[in-house]
Amino acid sequence: MCTSLTLTTADQMQVLARTMDFAFQLDGEVLLHPRMFQWTSEADGKEHKAPYAFIGMGRRFKNALFADGVNEKGLSCAALYFPGYAVYETEAKEDRKNIAPHEFVTWVLSSCRNLDDVKDAVSSLAIVEREVKLLGTVTPLHWILADRSGKSIVVEPVEDGIQVHDNPVGVMTNSPDFPWHLTNLRNYIGLRPGQFTAKKLGELTLSAFGEGSGLAGLPGDFTPPSRFVRAAYLKEHIKPVSGETEGVAAAFHILSNMNIPKGIVITEQGEDDYTQYTAAMCNHTGTYYYHHYQNRQIQKVCLFHEDLDQPELKSFPARAEEAIHSLQL
Numbered sequence: 001m002c003t004s005l006t007l008t009t010a011d012q013m014q015v016l017a018r019t020m021d022f023a024f025q026l027d028g029e030v031l032l033h034p035r036m037f038q039w040t041s042e043a044d045g046k047e048h049k050a051p052y053a054f055i056g057m058g059r060r061f062k063n064a065l066f067a068d069g070v071n072e073k074g075l076s077c078a079a080l081y082f083p084g085y086a087v088y089e090t091e092a093k094e095d096r097k098n099i100a101p102h103e104f105v106t107w108v109l110s111s112c113r114n115l116d117d118v119k120d121a122v123s124s125l126a127i128v129e130r131e132v133k134l135l136g137t138v139t140p141l142h143w144i145l146a147d148r149s150g151k152s153i154v155v156e157p158v159e160d161g162i163q164v165h166d167n168p169v170g171v172m173t174n175s176p177d178f179p180w181h182l183t184n185l186r187n188y189i190g191l192r193p194g195q196f197t198a199k200k201l202g203e204l205t206l207s208a209f210g211e212g213s214g215l216a217g218l219p220g221d222f223t224p225p226s227r228f229v230r231a232a233y234l235k236e237h238i239k240p241v242s243g244e245t246e247g248v249a250a251a252f253h254i255l256s257n258m259n260i261p262k263g264i265v266i267t268e269q270g271e272d273d274y275t276q277y278t279a280a281m282c283n284h285t286g287t288y289y290y291h292h293y294q295n296r297q298i299q300k301v302c303l304f305h306e307d308l309d310q311p312e313l314k315s316f317p318a319r320a321e322e323a324i325h326s327l328q329l
Helices: 103-111 114-124 177-190 224-237 244-255
Strands: 004-008 012-021 029-033 054-059 066-070 076-081 097-098 125-127 140-147 154-156 161-166 199-200 204-206 274-282 287-292 296-300 314-316
Touching: 004 076, 004 140, 004 224, 004 244, 012 076, 012 140, 012 244, 029 103, 054 103, 054 287, 066 103, 066 274, 066 287, 076 103, 097 103, 103 114, 103 125, 103 140, 114 140, 114 154, 114 161, 114 314, 154 177, 224 244, 244 274, 244 287
Parallel strands: 097 125
Antiparallel strands: 004 012, 012 274, 029 054, 029 314, 054 066, 066 076, 076 140, 140 154, 154 161, 199 204, 274 287, 287 296
């Protein structure tokens, strides 16, 4: 389970933010993937080099595995679980560029500049069923992407092939598919920040118990449909903000309503499904902000403060007690 959203500030700074909710302990760290860094696809064994550097949360293996990130051209991406709906190719295709599902973030952020690039590149892409050795399973995924234009798209591999949807609300969670979530929002068009006025029922005058009556019916559970509605409402009605710091702070405040503490959601295997980290990426400055479950201080790493042509991946371990670079909220 995960929740993601985009946010545009009054001065047109663009932010993509997400929670990472998972039962398996991922132990991610912020990694810099430099320009022209060579990696080998697990889908067909072919080597890849691409021109753009990016930074994001990942794990080092033979290839680095990234859950999200932002690149030097201002394109950002986050992978979210899509169980019961994700459908992949069973074998690599000779006439396509082949990648494993868990390689999508690496592939798209190292090779695409913006959403138009993504739409063009996806048309010749094959996402091939390959297991993540760390998890021992094929990960069912879909992806939300944003760029400096303020627009967003969702990429979903389904039975009919890879579908690219424009994202008019800038929100995504998990299953069902994205068009279903948009339709479901129609059930909540009565939600509003204002209060209900008093109403007479016969001789009895009824009034709200207190503030917040306009939100009666806003779903509060942690299922993907409920988190989608909650995130869409909060994003739509949060007070406008200006500047990168305020934009990132607003995104963290919204996503705090989707954070899952340990013990609240238990999987069928008896494991805690909880929010391991929350992150926000600024498309204009290439800055990655994050905090982990045990350390709520927001830390940041800026892509453009690094050597983007260095030969190897670079890691930025989080400080357990204190962040050198932090955002004070």
